[in-house]
Amino acid sequence: MSEPLVLRDDADGVCTLTLNRPDKRNAINRELFREFRAHIRDIEEGVGDAGLVVITGAGEHFCAGHDLKSPPHADALGWLRQEMLIVERLTKLRQPVIAKVRGTCYTGGLELALAADFIVCGTSARFADTHGKWGLVPGWGLSQRLPRRVGQAKALEMMLTCQPYSGEEAAAMGLANYCVADEALDAKVAELTALILGNSRHSNAENKRLIYDTDGMGIAAGLNHELMRNAGFDPAMRKKGEPIAAAKRAV
Structure with missing residues (x-):
């Protein structure tokens, strides 16, 4: 039996999904994407005890992006729509999502990383949008998420030049939250996950929802949304002032 194309590991509230085609720089084909989709659905449905997801x-x-050597789907546009919807569901998970990046993060791989809430990379990381080299246009949200991360001018620069950017450059432009030496990457992600999981899962999920739901709203509409769609206190809190650690596993 062949090895899974997406590995799932759960430990201490962290669900790690690992793209597993290292000989292809983890390029995404349909089989890999189907496995990825199944894992996202499992997380949505509460399979396991994930308080945070690492990709x-x-x-x-x-990830080197889509595997362009794979034969196209008979319904290419329909399949692209399925892919786009799953990537959007990754962003909409209640759990915070971290993309942990070493090496190549190109095109579809960059779109996948952009769908995460945080990008943490090593100095070996190289980020690029190469749609233009292949006569393609984004279909996983890059034209929307990239300018929201780095600004319109820098996003256009990345998309129109197709040049790669180092991990340090990615952090400087705000594409990556942190860039550290490769040998320190695991420790940095572990530090970040510990900080996040040390807080209420309820608060983490609702704060994330408020940020995304009000994206693009004017201040008045955003304030109204925060008030009228407020989820209130963590139901696991037994009394005001109790340490969050006692309730942090509540969803």
């Missing part, structure tokens, strides 16, 4: 790649690379 990464096996070996030395995060």
Whole structure:
């Protein structure tokens, strides 16, 4: 039986999904994507005890994007829509999502990383949008998420030049939250996950929802949304002032 194309590991509230085609720099084909979709559905349905999700790649690379050597789907547009909807569902998970990036993070791989809430990379990371090299346009949200991360001018620069950017450059432009030495990457992600999981899962989920739901709203509409769609206190809190650690596993 062949090895899974997406590995799932759960430990201490962290669900790690690892793209597992290291010989192809974790390029995404339909079989890999189907496995990825199944894992996202499981997380949505509460399979396991995930308070946070980490997306990464096996070996030395995060993801080289779509595998352009794979034969196209008979309904290419319909399949692209399925992919786009699953990537959007990754963003909408109640759990915070971290993309842990080493090596190549190109095109579809960059779109996948952008769908995460945080990008943490090593100095070996290289980020690029190469749609233009292949006569393609984004279909996983890059034209929307990239300018929201780095600004319109920098997003256009990345998309129109197709040039790669280092991990340090990614952090400087705000594409990555942190860039550290490769050998320190696991420790940095562990530090960040510990900080996040040390807080209420209820608060983490609702704060994330408020940020995304009000994206693009004017201040008045955003304030009204925060008030009228407020989820209130963590139901696991037994009394005001109790340490969050006692309730942090509540969803």
